[in-house]
């Protein structure tokens with residue numbers, strides 16, 4: 001059955017977006033879960049019906065047409081929408097609702113880190129870009145800082161390119177290197193989850209390839225949720241994919257199924273490039 005992409009209620013097929021992969025039905029490896037999530041910008045409801053579960057050490061891609069609510073959803077997960085949008089419903093990180101008033105937002109964002117669309121390094125050296133957050137957390141031991149900075153740059157697959165000049169300005173790096181530095185900065189504080197909002201959209205194909213390789217390696221240690229417009233990228237790097245349309249997560253499944261045998265016609269149309 002064809003679904004009208006402009007209809008806010010594509011009927012019973014909504015039910016079919018439900019999680020079907022057994023690993024996601026086993027709640028023991030669920031690190032993050034959203035329930036009955038609604039997000040409003042003023043009177044405009046930008047997101048509704050976004051019930052998703054994320055398994056540990058998996059990459060999940062959020063795909064869908066422009067304005068479908070992917071970034072709104074992602075930014076709600078670590079409260080980046082605070083002061084911008086009103087969020088109702090539950091966002092459970094290891095069973096704890098991140099919107100509870102007693103939550104330490106700074107600590108929560110350390111555990112649920114974020115990398116933005118455009119690389120945003122500070123106007124400081126490569127070393128200081130990473131040391132900054134560590135010092136803020138009270139770490140001042142030079143040897144300890146050196147070790148963590150080296151490990152983080154290695155995890156972000158940037159170490160070999162910058163190890164001989166860590167005092168160089170981060171702004172002198174290429175766009176792709178800057179984005180990997182932002183990943184190094186995010187992983188230095190040992191998060192559990194990394195949220196990435198179209199991290200490759202400003203990068204050339206070579207840098208994009210390196211970034212994808214880096215993300216694939218990072219999933220051994222982190223749970224990754226990535227918004228992308230790039231279907232090939234979602235298919236290449238993600239284990240699970242959620243298709244968003246008109247403010248709802250319409251279908252969610254293992255990536256291979258979303259791209260080869262989606263249950264919802266609209267998902268099929270989107271991944272086939274019929275609209276976007």
Ligand SMILES: Nc1ncnc2c1ncn2[C@@H]1O[C@H](COP(=O)(O)OP(=O)(O)OP(=O)(O)O)[C@@H](O)[C@H]1O
Nearest residue numbers: 041046064065066067068069070071072073084244
């Ligand atoms: N800061 C904001 N203030 C008001 N409305 C917003 C804001 N951010 C997003 N919106 C609206 O919320 C809806 C969802 O936008 P969102 O950016 O989440 O979609 P998206 O799927 O990420 O789109 P894109 O792929 O273009 O980034 C859109 O109607 C958008 O105009």
